[in-house]
Amino acid sequence: MKFRTLALAAAIASVGLSSATFSTAAQAQAQEQFFPVLVYRTGAYAANGNPWANGYVDYLKLVNAQGGVNGVKISFEECEFGYATDRGVECYERLKGKGATVFQPLSTGVTFALTDKAPVDKIPLITAGYGRSESQDGSVFTWNFPLLGTYWVGADVAIQHVAKQLGGLDKLKGKKIALVYHDSPFGKEPIPVLQERAKMHGFDLQLLPVAHPGVEQKATWLQIRRDRPDHVLLWGWGVMNSTAIKEAQATGYPREKMLGIWWAGAEPDVKDVGAGAKGYSALALQHGAEPNSKVVKDMLAMVHDKGQGTGPKDEVGSVLYMRGLISAMLGVEGVRQAQERYGKGKVMTGEQVRWGLENLNLDQGKLDGMGFAGVMRPVQTSCTDHMGSSWVRVHTWDGSKWAFSSDWYQADDKVLRPMVLEAASKYATEKGVQRRTAEQCAQ
Amino acid sequence: MFYRENGQFKTSYAADQQIFTIAQDKWFVWGLIAFAALAVPMLADEYMFRAILIPFLVLSLAALGVNLLVGYCGQITLGAGAFMAIGAYAAYNFMVRIDGMPLILAMLLGGAAAAAFGILFGIPSLRVRGLYLAVATLAAQFLCDWAFLRIGWFTNYSSSGSVSVAKLEVLGWVVDSPVEKYLFCLAFVVVFAVIAKNLTRAAIGRQWMAIRDMDVAAEVIGIRPMFAKLSAFAVSSFFVGVAGALWGFVYLGSWEPAAFSVDRSFQLLFMVIIGGMGSIMGSFFGAAFIVVLPIFLNQFLPFLGSLVGISVSTAGVSHAEFIIFGSLIIFFLIVEPHGLARLWSIAKQKLRLWPFPH
Numbered sequence: 001m002k003f004r005t006l007a008l009a010a011a012i013a014s015v016g017l018s019s020a021t022f023s024t025a026a027q028a029q030a031q032e033q034f035f036p037v038l039v040y041r042t043g044a045y046a047a048n049g050n051p052w053a054n055g056y057v058d059y060l061k062l063v064n065a066q067g068g069v070n071g072v073k074i075s076f077e078e079c080e081f082g083y084a085t086d087r088g089v090e091c092y093e094r095l096k097g098k099g100a101t102v103f104q105p106l107s108t109g110v111t112f113a114l115t116d117k118a119p120v121d122k123i124p125l126i127t128a129g130y131g132r133s134e135s136q137d138g139s140v141f142t143w144n145f146p147l148l149g150t151y152w153v154g155a156d157v158a159i160q161h162v163a164k165q166l167g168g169l170d171k172l173k174g175k176k177i178a179l180v181y182h183d184s185p186f187g188k189e190p191i192p193v194l195q196e197r198a199k200m201h202g203f204d205l206q207l208l209p210v211a212h213p214g215v216e217q218k219a220t221w222l223q224i225r226r227d228r229p230d231h232v233l234l235w236g237w238g239v240m241n242s243t244a245i246k247e248a249q250a251t252g253y254p255r256e257k258m259l260g261i262w263w264a265g266a267e268p269d270v271k272d273v274g275a276g277a278k279g280y281s282a283l284a285l286q287h288g289a290e291p292n293s294k295v296v297k298d299m300l301a302m303v304h305d306k307g308q309g310t311g312p313k314d315e316v317g318s319v320l321y322m323r324g325l326i327s328a329m330l331g332v333e334g335v336r337q338a339q340e341r342y343g344k345g346k347v348m349t350g351e352q353v354r355w356g357l358e359n360l361n362l363d364q365g366k367l368d369g370m371g372f373a374g375v376m377r378p379v380q381t382s383c384t385d386h387m388g389s390s391w392v393r394v395h396t397w398d399g400s401k402w403a404f405s406s407d408w409y410q411a412d413d414k415v416l417r418p419m420v421l422e423a424a425s426k427y428a429t430e431k432g433v434q435r436r437t438a439e440q441c442a443q
Numbered sequence: 444m445f446y447r448e449n450g451q452f453k454t455s456y457a458a459d460q461q462i463f464t465i466a467q468d469k470w471f472v473w474g475l476i477a478f479a480a481l482a483v484p485m486l487a488d489e490y491m492f493r494a495i496l497i498p499f500l501v502l503s504l505a506a507l508g509v510n511l512l513v514g515y516c517g518q519i520t521l522g523a524g525a526f527m528a529i530g531a532y533a534a535y536n537f538m539v540r541i542d543g544m545p546l547i548l549a550m551l552l553g554g555a556a557a558a559a560f561g562i563l564f565g566i567p568s569l570r571v572r573g574l575y576l577a578v579a580t581l582a583a584q585f586l587c588d589w590a591f592l593r594i595g596w597f598t599n600y601s602s603s604g605s606v607s608v609a610k611l612e613v614l615g616w617v618v619d620s621p622v623e624k625y626l627f628c629l630a631f632v633v634v635f636a637v638i639a640k641n642l643t644r645a646a647i648g649r650q651w652m653a654i655r656d657m658d659v660a661a662e663v664i665g666i667r668p669m670f671a672k673l674s675a676f677a678v679s680s681f682f683v684g685v686a687g688a689l690w691g692f693v694y695l696g697s698w699e700p701a702a703f704s705v706d707r708s709f710q711l712l713f714m715v716i717i718g719g720m721g722s723i724m725g726s727f728f729g730a731a732f733i734v735v736l737p738i739f740l741n742q743f744l745p746f747l748g749s750l751v752g753i754s755v756s757t758a759g760v761s762h763a764e765f766i767i768f769g770s771l772i773i774f775f776l777i778v779e780p781h782g783l784a785r786l787w788s789i790a791k792q793k794l795r796l797w798p799f800p801h
Contacts, residue, residue: 090494
């Protein structure tokens, strides 16, 4: 009897599975530009993953509300992977079969895993503000687009900002700078640039790793209390950031001397600490919290006021929401640019979108027209430069909101470019990839 | 009616010592292998291969290894993830540092490196048992997590700490399409499953089981506990190490130590417990349960919701997946504490009498 019921259950389940796969095959038929959305709304990083995902999806809804990309409507599907690399790869495999336009995994680990798969499947990867730093070199990394900035840009600007506070790059000599980082490819990315800069300016770099997910940092901050570094750079994500700031408060390390990467500079990181985080600064990937920008007003009017909003309304315009929104915008603009060449009003393939992303040219006029005035600066990509822009600002938490506290910085290409080329060439020899020639680039 | 051994007489010792003494069993297993090797490549699509079948096969192999140690020799281990990591990183280093290293040899050497560490971390098993041993093996996990994150040599000084492999090639055959990767894994799994089955039927497997059932009595009848326990650790770690190399090389392609975290160790132990301790078949059931079921739920729940007209949020699906998955584990442990493999053998028992039960 028991066996019969179990067999019955198994049979029902297998019928369900097959019908589920059939139904997904049917969905892919429609003439819509399909955007897969890899998200993490659960797990240790959900507090930061949620606003990003909401901004991303909201922007796609906004584009549809404005009539689509030259009339082509956007469809999308979320896949939850909880910041786990293997589930992220599973999501990629699941969604790529549905005619995916572009993937934005929001996880450096997943980016590393997908970098080898993207050229085979011919789907571009946008990693706006994360991913592999050397993938800026588009002649080797044909399918990767670390638009707006990489961690090497972040590390370079962080040192520039610290130097400016001290009164010049020469003042860095003999100073102690500690890097508190998430012990994963994400946190390790900036180390080569910081080491290079340490050599150039003669400051002492201290590396302090924090294990995933970052709630256990007592030992790290005891070390900071003992060594008293002049500055602390925080390369954290999710709960690690608020924990670090709380620990800084507990050990009495001045928050003014701390500088976070752009993933450690959003509302969820400081809100719980509130006034205790006052004076803490973080890099801003061009934009900060932008509740007064035109695109946010459009979003509220055309999406949220119609009851179509994905997340809570008060989150619209917050830092990570804007990051998701801008990431989606970059993907959509890649499609728009591709349509310029391959036919307006048509659904673009991944290969065509890749061309669009490589020839992206968002000048200030275009950005202002879309409502991004004051939010970001122009982005122009090329075959050799898949990043398109390396402008960074710094914003500071004043106890209740993020406010800009510096002028625009730009990463020093003299330092970064040779490193990018060297790392990209190393990757190319390891993987047997041929660097694209000028003619191949022009295609 | 169909599943009966009546009329199958064994006339030689060789016939009596076969793996599957009943002809139907033998045909079933041959049929299963033929189906997996011939029919599945034609039926399954790329998603099935890359997201479900390959991870299922690799983790089955790892679960098989853990089962040899936990199920057959009775030594609880929480270090399986570490041995997977050792297998993967050792194979990676053999590939990177020795020019012209054949892929399969590198993977087997990765397994051998894991076996060596398995013996090292198996030494405490000579003194401690049960939960204490589990804690001792946990040390292996933390040591490996630390070593692969901190010691640059293991990752060939990769700046991000993530390593990746170039193309896979076996004697001129480039393993790059999903079907080829699947068949590559399948070949490993079939060979290792046969080895495991034979080991457990041989003298060494009987020694392990004697140790598991009562180590004092085993020692009294002349079994050397040190040899039995350490050989179980070595063989188990070898299997797990090869699985780790497959996981890194074939499934992930590029990985970081987090791919072999303590979660992986727990996952493998749960596969063995749910699948059935001391059963080769159970390792496969357990791997299927742990690997496939969450992915199935994740896709099936929104579909189920749309049938009754509810759209479930992404986070909701994820939470529901955990709830249902957790309840199913409890359900199976209550109705069948000996694991899914026991259900399988009950089914076979019933089938012998079917359709005329007493």
